Structure formats: structure tokens, C-alpha cells
Amino acid sequence: MKAYVKRILGLLSLLCLIGIQGMMASAAEVQDVRLWTAPDHTRVVFDLDRRVDYEVFRLHKPERVVIDMKHAKINKIASLALPDPVIKSVRYGEPKKGVLRIVLDIQKENIGLRTFLLKPMQGKPHRLVVDLTRKESKLVAQPKKMVTKNTRHDIVIAVDAGHGGEDPGAIGRHGLKEKDFTLRVAKKLAALINSKPGMRAVLTRKGDYFVPLRKRVRLARKAGANxxxxxHADAVKTRSVQGASVYTLAERGATPDRVAVALAAKENAADEIGGVMLSQEVDDPMVRNILGDMAKRDSLNSSQLLAENMLLQMKKVGSIKYKTPKRARFVVLTALEIPSVLVELNFISNPKQERKMKTRKHQDRLAAALYQASKNFFLRMGMMDSKSSASSS
Ligand SMILES: [Zn+2]
Structure with a gap:
């Protein structure tokens, strides 16, 4: 009894030291929950007003993933797009005082579990990310039919829709999100490519979910992309700025272009915003430079040729910001053996452009311009004969 009183007194003095108010307000609050369904995983993201201590474990029969957050509370769970291929439903309760338990009822036994916390950045609060990975990925980025008979010799184009999921990219004044716009144009471009015999598109992202930048590169490589x-779509504070721009990878040690470097920093931040567990993607040997200087130079030269062609085509469907391609160290362009370009189709921050970008007609024209530039590129590279390339344009 004595010891008990002592402990209480001790605790009270501690409370005085820390300040009672601080203690009272210490429960973290789950402010929002989002769910993203990707072909190989489902991601659940909890927005928190502060860092939280948590535990994640599996329970069986029925299959569940349980997330216990200490000193946390939730008001209500936002309506989520359920059921998803992995998650049937989401519930929550308070099994012990001060413990918030979130239960994900799952439909599959064979799943992997990965969780990590993300620090606040770019307007996003503390986040707890729970990834439920699955092996079967029938949905994975593969073109459906429309692939011609001679699949083995098809020219393959990796079409990469910037951003996605947790990472919306730039947002226009009238609410158009870069991630939605890029996906629409990417799908249109892929459809054009797939309608051409001898050409095939591989989309690095097919829906609204996040794909780490290095994984996009891996997907392109795996598909044997040519x-x-x-x-992408650009954004700046000044509303009047407009025009398309095209970028290629800068060689190490090249004189940095201030504008391009700033843009690359912005685009490369996608991983942190979209949520990449650091150990997972930071040092990926696949992304290290694996080619000799000659091959690199060849590929950089081809990228330049493609970029110039792309600007020429972009000029026909709208204004361009810079007359020549710019260079910087974009992570998504690091597949050195694949000619790669990053195109900022226009400024989503320009309300007039944003309105245009929302229309299907303009998206069609942009996709057609990218398609034409790709065809011209393969023609110039001698990978396509003029007869077949002229047959549909
Ligand atoms: Zn972007």
C-alpha cells in the first residue's frame, strides 16, 4: 500500500513537471484513412496528427490484419472503396483503454505485410502506411489483347503516368490533379500504340495507386522497352506561365541547368510523398549504371533525338516553354539503356491550360502528338520502315 502511495506521489510530481495539459492532449488522432488498390498490393494510409506507437499483427479464422495504436483515437472512418481484392472490410474498436484497434478483414491468406511511418512533408501529416502485398497479380501492367502476332519482335514503349495514389502531383486551381491527367493521356497513348501492328505499350501504372520511381524503371526494363x-504536368506560382517542355537525363558532372534541376528535385520527391519505405527502394542495384560509357552516350543521344521530335510534335498541339530539351537527373529516366524522356505536357497551374487539359479532345491530341513523335523516332533509328510508319498517323 505504502509503495502504491509513493508511486502516485511520484507520478503526480512528474505530471507537474511535464505539465498536465500536455499529458491530457497526448492521444494521437487518426484524421483520415485512404485506401489504394495496386495490381500487386493494397495500401492503407492513416493520417495522424502526431507520431504514434503501433503494433501490427495477423489473426486467423477469419483472416484479419490488426493494427493497434497506443494512445490514439478516431472519430470515424472515411468511406473506402471496399471490398478490394484483399480487404473485405475495415472496423475499429478500443480493446483496452487508450488503445485504438483497427481491424482489416481480409479475403486472402496468402498476403505479405509491410508497415512504416512517414514524417510530415509537403502538406501531408504524419502517416502510417500498411501495405498488404499479394503474389498473384493478374492486373499487373501488361497490355491486354491488341498485341499482334509477332509479339517477339514488337517495339515496346513504356508509358509512364506520373504520380498516383498518395502522390497527386501538381493540382490545378480548378481541382485537376496531375496524377489523373497523366493517367488519362497515358492510357490514350497506350491505346494508340497498341493499335499499331508491331508496336506494344506497357503502362507502368494503370490506376490510381503509387508506384515508386525505381519500380517504374524496373517495369520498363522487365518489359524490354525500346x-x-x-x-507529367508542370506547376508554378505565376498563373500565366504556360507551354510544354521535354527533359532527358543529364550526365553526371554536366553543367547543371537551374530550371531543370529544380524540376527534377520536385519530380524526384514523388517517392517521399507517395510513400516509399526507405530501405525498400533507396539502394537498388538495378538502377545503378550498368553500361559502359559508349552505350550510355548512344542512349543519351537517342533520348535527345526523341526529345527534339517530341517538342516538334507538341508545338503542333499547343505552346512550348523551351525550344530545346533540357537535362537533369530525373530518377525515372535512369534506365540508361532505354532512350527515355520526361514530358511536362503543360502547366496545370495555368487556369486556361487546365481547362483545356480536362477535355477529352485535348487529351487525344496530346496522346497523338506523343505517339507521332515515338513513331518518327523509330523511323529515324531504322527500327521501323517508312511504309508501315506512314500507314497510320
Ligand atoms: Zn509530375
């Missing part, structure tokens, strides 16, 4: 086009 070309990679990463599609």
Missing part, C-alpha cells in the same frame, strides 16, 4: 515516356 523507349520510355514519362508523362
Amino acid at each position: 523507349l520510355m515516356i514519362s508523362i
